Amino acid sequence: xxxxxxxxxxxxxxxxxxxxxxxxxxxxxxxxxxxxxxxxxxxxxxxxxxxxxxxxxxxxxxxxxxxxxxxxxxxxxxxxxxxxxxxxxxxxxxxxxxxxxxxxxxxxxxxxxxxxxxxxxxxxxxxxxxxxxxxxxxxxxxxxxxxxxxxxxxxxxxxxxxxxxxxxxxxxxxxxxxxxxxxxxxxxxxxxxxxxxxxxxxxxxxxxxxxxxxxxxxxxxxxxxxxxxxxxxxxxxxxxxxxxxxxxxxxxxxxxxxxxxxxxxxxxxxxxxxxxxxxxxxxxxxxxxxxxxxxxxxx
Amino acid sequence: xxxxxxxxxxxxxxxxxxxxxxxxxxxxxxxxxxxxxxxxxxxxxxxxxxxxxxxxxxxxxxxxxxxxxxxxxxxxxxxxxxxxxxxxxxxxxxxxxxxxxxxxxxxxxxxxxxxxxxxxxxxxxxxxxxxxxxxxxxxxxxxxxxxxxxxxxxxxxxxxxxxxxxxxxxxxxxxxxxxxxxxxxxxxxxxxxxxxxxxxxxxxxxxxxxxxxxxxxxxxxxxxxxxxxxxxxxxxxxxxxxxxxxxxxxxxxxxxxxxxxxxxxxxxxxxxxxxxxxxxxxxxxxxxxxxxxxxxxxxxxxxxxxxxxxxxxxx
Numbered sequence: 351x352x353x354x355x356x357x358x359x360x361x362x363x364x365x366x367x368x369x370x371x372x373x374x375x376x377x378x379x380x381x382x383x384x385x386x387x388x389x390x391x392x393x394x395x396x397x398x399x400x401x402x403x404x405x406x407x408x409x410x411x412x413x414x415x416x417x418x419x420x421x422x423x424x425x426x427x428x429x430x431x432x433x434x435x436x437x438x439x440x441x442x443x444x445x446x447x448x449x450x451x452x453x454x455x456x457x458x459x460x461x462x463x464x465x466x467x468x469x470x471x472x473x474x475x476x477x478x479x480x481x482x483x484x485x486x487x488x489x490x491x492x493x494x495x496x497x498x499x500x501x502x503x504x505x506x507x508x509x510x511x512x513x514x515x516x517x518x519x520x521x522x523x524x525x526x527x528x529x530x531x532x533x534x535x536x537x538x539x540x541x542x543x544x545x546x547x548x549x550x551x552x553x554x555x556x557x558x559x560x561x562x563x564x565x566x567x568x569x570x571x572x573x574x575x576x577x578x579x580x581x582x583x584x585x586x587x588x589x590x591x592x593x594x595x596x597x598x599x600x601x602x603x604x605x606x607x608x609x610x611x612x613x614x615x616x617x618x619x620x621x622x623x624x625x626x627x628x629x630x631x632x633x634x635x636x637x638x639x640x641x642x643x644x645x646x647x648x649x
Numbered sequence: 650x651x652x653x654x655x656x657x658x659x660x661x662x663x664x665x666x667x668x669x670x671x672x673x674x675x676x677x678x679x680x681x682x683x684x685x686x687x688x689x690x691x692x693x694x695x696x697x698x699x700x701x702x703x704x705x706x707x708x709x710x711x712x713x714x715x716x717x718x719x720x721x722x723x724x725x726x727x728x729x730x731x732x733x734x735x736x737x738x739x740x741x742x743x744x745x746x747x748x749x750x751x752x753x754x755x756x757x758x759x760x761x762x763x764x765x766x767x768x769x770x771x772x773x774x775x776x777x778x779x780x781x782x783x784x785x786x787x788x789x790x791x792x793x794x795x796x797x798x799x800x801x802x803x804x805x806x807x808x809x810x811x812x813x814x815x816x817x818x819x820x821x822x823x824x825x826x827x828x829x830x831x832x833x834x835x836x837x838x839x840x841x842x843x844x845x846x847x848x849x850x851x852x853x854x855x856x857x858x859x860x861x862x863x864x865x866x867x868x869x870x871x872x873x874x875x876x877x878x879x880x881x882x883x884x885x886x887x888x889x890x891x892x893x894x895x896x897x898x899x900x901x902x903x904x905x906x907x908x909x910x911x912x913x914x915x916x917x918x919x920x921x922x923x924x925x926x927x928x929x930x931x932x933x934x935x936x937x938x939x940x941x942x943x944x945x946x947x948x949x950x951x952x953x954x955x956x957x958x959x960x961x962x963x964x
Contacts, residue, residue, distance in 0.1 A: 365849040366750020370758065373743035373824065376814025381765055384776035391775060403779060448670070456663060464950045465671040471874050471946045472678075477897065477935050535673055598769045599881070607771040612885075617775045624772040631769065 391621035398615070412622035423606065423623060430601040431630060437537070438593045440530045445541040445589065449548030450578065463549075470542030540596065544589045551585040552578065587642045594635060603627050678943075681936040684929055685709055692925045712933040715907050716896055722941065725877065725893040728805060732812040733872045736823065739815035740868060741861065744827020745853055749839070759828070766821035770881060778885060781807045807886040808876075818875050818882065823868045830864040831857060866952050874942060897938045904930045 367374075392412055394405040416423050452463050514524040530537065555578060563573040598604055607627070611620035679699065688703030712718070747759050784806075785798030801807055811817035815824060834857065842852040858865075880894045888895060896903075908922035908930065946953075 363752035366752045369746025370743045372739040373815040376816035380816045384773045387776035604771045
């Protein structure tokens with residue numbers, strides 16, 4: 351009896367391994383191997399020749415070049431990280447807000463949801479590249495496009511800055527809000543998946559809790575902060591991490607790493623750059639993950 | 650009485666907000682529709698905001714010609730459908746394996762799935778490129794033919810291989826979604842199937858998969874859309890194959906080069922296309938490119954939104 355049970359367990363675990371075999375193969379050959387190679391490349395000079403490539407060990411010089419010799423890498427890197435730090439809270443706030451909004455019952459909710467998730471479908475680097483090139487083609491150069499975009503919003507930013515600072519808000523906070531409003535389209539379009547995740551979380555909050563809170567005399571505001579917020583907080587962590595990762599895909603650093611590799615053919619430098627980048631992202635993720643997971647409420 | 654007024658005010662405020670945000674989202678789309686049917690003369694008429702005065706199908710016709718639309722669309726759809734099917738299948742398998750079986754190291758392996766999501770694709774880009782330039786697993790091909798592997802660049806193979814092995818575009822997220830869903834299914838169903846004599850594979854195919862419609866729709870839609878829109882891997886591995894994203898991102902250059910010829914002004918290098926007109930064609934081209942996605946979304950969005958609510962994106 352005992353023996354057959356053990357073997358059944360064994361059989362089960364082999365079956366499990368069989369189920370994940372495709373992934374495991376992929377992981378070993380398409381992820382782990384390239385990852386290790388990428389580390390090697392970052393310490394080498396890579397010479398491509400007709401029969402393949404040869405590596406020449408150069409130690410830390412690629413990292414040195416990326417950090418201290420290359421004129422733009424530092425700037426682009428700090429810009430990308432800064433953009434991420436600014437964007438993540440905005441996207442998070444907006445997506446939680448939208449999800450709460452879409453979770454309420456009102457007529458036309460189905461249509462509103464369909465529209466809110468549309469950016470998930472339409473977020474495409476190809477399309478934004480084509481749009482940008484169309485505009486550049488029209489105006490003649492890239493800086494003009496940026497200026498055009500700013501004046502094109504036809505919104506009196508100064509008036510708003512005045513109002514907000516008159517209320518007595520600190521100037522840096524005012525800057526942040528104004529910046530968010532000017533980039534509302536960008537924020538909305540990168541919030542699709544996050545809204546989905548929050549909405550799924552909100553659906554799982556038992557309705558009875560709100561009823562109890564209502565009977566006890568809680569306002570909508572109170573029940574949001576006392577019930578909704580704690581219960582979706584684990585998903586805030588998920589969303590923060592997703593947003594941070596999502597913000598790399600089209601970032602300037604990624605583009606720079608790409609051009610360094612395939613336009614200037616400097617594979618070693620490109621690998622070093624991408625490892626510096628990966629390292630910084632990992633540090634950000636660890637720090638954010640550590641501080642958020644301490645505050646998250648698990649039930 | 651007072652409560653009622655507040656309720657109505659709130660409802661109005663909510664409508665204003667939802668309408669406003671919805672408008673911001675669909676405004677570019679409406680603009681593109683309007684531009685697609687505008688005649689060239691309408692661009693220079695400042696009184697026209699959205700509804701064109703001179704309707705024309707010329708823009709659409711020209712954009713289609715420049716993109717070589719239908720062969721391109723067929724090509725792209727075939728490619729995307731195959732990768733989507735492969736990704737969904739391999740991720741469902743892996744998700745089920747991680748959700749329902751415990752084997753030595755299964756937790757560590759699942760942590761590695763999450764790791765694949767976290768490492769920026771740019772880190773793996775160069776080795777992957779070289780890997781597919783001379784593709785050879787464990788030196789088998791070198792052993793047989795003596796050559797240093799096969800060049801798989803500019804073929805469909807790189808994407809096929811990565812999709813079939815659940816390591817392609819955002820596959821980690823899909824495995825995660827499937828795992829969460831299968832974890833939430835009652836264990837009793839499987840036990841019953843086991844007692845009835847169904848093996849593990851049969852249980853999966855006959856019982857678990859048919860129940861997993863909601864995560865399946867989510868994964869299929871995401872995978873399809875992201876694959877369709879992806880420029881990163883397509884430009885890395887398949888820069889010479891005509892696929893929608895690569896073609897669309899170079900639309901401006903192509904429109905500039907081909908437009909004079911299409912208008913019958915002669916394709917000489919001295920002739921430059923009207924930039925406003927080029928911009929129109931680009932907008933129309935973008936619209937043509939995203940039209941299949943919008944159609945797909947309109948068809949599945951109901952199931953999609955419902956399935957997201959029920960599926961286990963959350964823990």
